Amino acid sequence: MNFANTGQMEITTLENFYRDTASLIPEGINKEIGHFNVFKIEDVLARQNKKVMPYNRRAYYKISVISGKNKAEYADKVIDIEHNALLFATPKIPYNYVPQDDDQHGFFCIFTDEFLIQSKSGVVLDDLPLFQPGGYPIFQLSAEEVDDITFIFRKMYKELSSDYAYKYDLIRNYILELIHYGQKLQPATTLYPSHTASARVSSLFIELLERQFPIESPQQKLNLRTAKDYADRLAVHVNHLNKVLKENTGKTTTDIITGRIVQEAKILLKQTDWNISEIAYSLGFEQVAHFSNFFRKQTSFAPLAFRS
Structure with missing residues (x-):
């Protein structure tokens, strides 16, 4: 085996x-x-x-x-x-x-x-x-x-x-x-979820979002980062995607994407020995400072403080 x-x-x-x-x-x-x-x-x-x-x-x-x-x-x-x-x-x-x-x-x-x-x-x-x-x-x-x-x-x-x-x-x-x-x-x-058109779009969005995870190596980079990235992949207008997600989840497209990236960032900080630069890169941030500011804004912790 x-x-x-x-x-x-x-x-x-x-x-x-x-x-x-x-x-x-x-x-x-x-x-x-x-x-x-x-x-x-x-x-x-x-x-x-x-x-x-x-x-x-x-x-x-x-x-x-x-x-x-x-x-x-x-x-x-x-x-x-x-x-x-x-x-x-x-x-x-x-x-x-x-x-x-x-x-x-x-x-x-x-x-x-x-x-x-x-x-x-x-x-x-x-x-x-x-x-x-x-x-x-x-x-x-x-x-x-x-x-x-x-x-x-x-x-x-x-x-x-x-x-x-x-x-x-x-x-x-x-x-x-x-x-x-x-x-x-x-x-x-x-x-037994609803089968309306908006519910189907929401379901496809969540499925597409989850396909980006988990991040399993520092060389793996998040491909879809913005609301427009997801709207383009789903072949809908970004405003329409935001509208149906707001109706079905109460959250905007950006809120949902941000929450999932924060969740993965927490997992990587706690469960790997990757340095902050590697984690930032894998989550689609070109500069460590941008990732640090993002993480601090969402959690009130600096990445290293959260890790410790």
């Missing part, structure tokens, strides 16, 4: 994951396309001998059911988990969770899109609301919901060690069951 790194950024690859957790690769998985494994949280924390999972991007998808008091950091957001939660994570956005007490248990599974695509379900993970950037794919759960989800994880955990010839096909169905469970927890407005 190829565990090649996906870029120069601090990314937790599958190889890094198994090294850090001292976990074994499941027997027979090398015969499969893609990768899958499932774990008990308490077992992994015991092997790691630490309570904090690194805040970074992972080169795989992850679904977790967590019981215990935790603080989840997702992109540049912080979400308090009081008791139980279901968490969905995508390779596009860094995250971690920091346990706030010693009583931590639950399950999580990791998998690549290549593994799930073999299900022939037609599901494209990054098209699902659960894995869309800018959302909150963490759901507080009732005791009954925890039991439902834990039952699915226990079936995956048991099946992984079985000698059933089609166990990975069955596991793919369990993953889809977890995804659909999460989808049902999503607000209806998220699952």
